[in-house]
Amino acid sequence: MTTLGSDELSAVLEGRLLTEPDFEPFNPAFPLRPAALVSAAHTADVTAAVLWAARHGKRVAVMATGHGLNAPVEDGVLITTERMADVRIDSDARTATVQAGTRWSQVLEAAAPHGLAPMNGSSCAVGAVGYTLGGGSGPLSRAYGFAADHVRRARLVDAEGTVHDVDADSDPELFWALRGGKGNFGIVTELEIGLMPVARLYGGSVFYPGAAARDVLHAFAEWSADLPEQVSTTSVAMLRLPPLPELPEPLRGQFVVQLRYAHLDGAEPGAALLEPLRTVAAPLVDTVRDIPYAAVDSIHQDPTDPMPFWDGGAGLTGLSAAAIDALLEVAGPGWDIPVPLVEVRLQGGAMARPPAIPNAVSGRDAAYALSTVGLMTAETAPVVPGLIDGIVAAVAPWRAASDPFNFIGPATPDRVAGLWSEQDRARLLAVKRRLDPAGMFGAGHTLA
Ligand SMILES: Cc1cc2nc3c(=O)[nH]c(=O)nc-3n(C[C@H](O)[C@H](O)[C@H](O)COP(=O)(O)OP(=O)(O)OC[C@H]3O[C@@H](n4cnc5c(N)ncnc54)[C@H](O)[C@@H]3O)c2cc1C
Structure with a gap:
């Protein structure tokens, strides 16, 4: 350097x-x-x-x-921005003002004593700002929408160093573009976001042996097609777990299937809705129970230690039996591949409804989101991007009109621009030309 x-x-x-x-x-x-x-x-x-x-x-x-x-x-x-991690809660207004480097764990910790919950994702180690600018779908999303739907105001530095305090009145086009168009328009130094009145939920994971993958995935596809919004998230994932001593013995070093589940309206109705999936095969581990929202990371149990990875994903119109078979064919238990995660997450509910002040969130029309992660080591790096592309290509017949931005992984500007309709792309590019005419911003996820 x-x-x-x-x-x-x-x-x-x-x-x-x-x-x-x-x-x-x-x-x-x-x-x-x-x-x-x-x-x-x-x-x-x-x-x-x-x-x-x-x-x-x-x-x-x-x-x-x-x-x-x-x-x-x-x-x-x-x-x-990790030094910019101040969080201010306004419990009456149910908002948090978060600086650029704030992790969801810090927002969660500040909001929980007020009985409020942020719109974090599967891991609270993720940054609140980058996640939200890309849309952001998490454990509350089917009930409350994307994280970007709850942005009230943003402070942004543009390519000329000008500081903008952006809300729906001050600059409606930038406010629309920023909520979904990610880092393409400048550096956001502060966001004001809405908090949800959620103190507890019924949630966790059910792990099944790899041998049950076909049965569990097919059962998930049928069961998830018709769930109420109180099931605020659910997904199914094929996991290739490392042999780490901290993992429970039946999961250590194994190919397993993980069902993730959260229900907002009480343990009893939550358990009743989950019952058909719980009994589809004998679980190895079942952690679904009434938990404080502060324990929300226990639903997905994402890794927290740094790991070199390459990811990819797509929005899907639905999850037919044929789509499940296609995924099993390229990434099912028969394959020894450096792909620790293939997840299909249910969308719909509030995620399908544009917010009162519309935004540029992509992938809203998708019924499910596929997300897959490959491990990049010296040996695997030459093959992993191709493996990830192959898994995404396997579901090509069921692709939705657009993909959730946060799940697409490394992408060319054409891939990024293709997340939106021609009309929305033109709007985004017009805002980009105004705020960032020389194309300084958007590294890794550049629109143009
Ligand atoms: C383990 C894991 C779990 C995840 N779970 C979910 C999930 O459940 N739902 C979901 O929607 N996504 C999820 N994601 C994707 C995640 O939301 C995106 O990768 C997001 O961009 C991460 O933001 P970050 O700031 O933590 O990352 P960083 O690598 O620090 O930043 C990533 C990008 O975010 C943008 N960005 C960050 N800060 C700013 C800023 N201040 N101003 C402008 N742009 C900025 C930039 O484009 C930057 O390149 C997950 C990712 C991982 C690795």
Whole structure:
């Protein structure tokens, strides 16, 4: 990494100019070799970094946690935001104001004492801002919609270093584009988001042996087609688990199937709805029970230690028996492949309804979302992107009109632009041209 000409930048920062990130990105698969790496302490640091990048003709990438790194950062400026992690709760208004580097775990911790829950995803280690800008579907989504549907205001630094406080009145087009168009328009330094009145839920996981994969997946497809919105999330995943001592013995090093489930209206009706799936095969482990919302990560049990990965995904119109067979054929228990996760998550309910103030969230029309993750080691890296493409290609006949942005993985600008209709793409590009005419922003998920 060179820091050529960066003294002028260092002099104006309250944060620090670093030679490498002061935390390990969750996904270390992509090399980070920026010309300057700014650990920002507040919005003024972000502005300084953007102005420096503009002066030196550099692109700007931003990283809060590294869960969504989708490309190497070569030569440009990398802004890390993990020091900007302030959370303010307004319990009367049921809102949280979160800074750019805030993880969902920090929002959860601040909101829970008020009996409120944020619209986090499957893992609260993920960053609240990057997740929300990409749409954001999580354990409450079938009841309350996408995380982006609950954004009230955003503070954004554009390519000229101008700070915008954006809401539905101040700049309706940018407010529409930002909620779904991700990091394409600037660096968001603060978001005001809605919180939901959820203190407890009935949720967790049921793990089945790999031998039952066919039965469980087919049963899930039938059962999930007709669930009420009180089932605020459910998904089924084929997992290839590592032989880690912290895993329960029956799961350690095994191919298993995991059913994830959350129900918002009490344990008894929640258990009654789950019963047909619970009995489809003998579970290895069943953790579904009444839990405080603070324990929401126990539903998916996503990994928390950094791992190099390549992911992909797609929206699906439905989950027919043929679609299940297609997935089993490329990723079922017969295959020894470095693909730890193939998940199909139910959408629908509130996710299918545009919010009162419409936004650019993609994948809203999908009935299910496929998401798959491959492990990138020195040996597997040459084959993993092809494996992930192959799994996504297997469900091509059932593809929805658009895919959820957060699940597409590394993508070309054409793939990103294809997430929207021609009309919406033109709107997004018009906002991009206004805020970011030279194409500085959007690293890894660039619209143009
Ligand atoms: C284990 C795991 C679980 C996940 N679960 C879900 C899930 O349940 N639902 C879901 O919808 N998604 C999920 N995701 C995807 C995740 O939402 C995206 O990868 C998201 O971009 C991660 O944001 P981050 O800030 O943590 O990551 P980072 O790698 O730090 O940032 C990723 C991207 O987000 C954008 N971004 C981040 N901060 C800013 C900012 N301040 N201003 C502008 N743009 C910014 C940029 O485009 C950046 O490149 C998951 C990912 C992982 C690895």
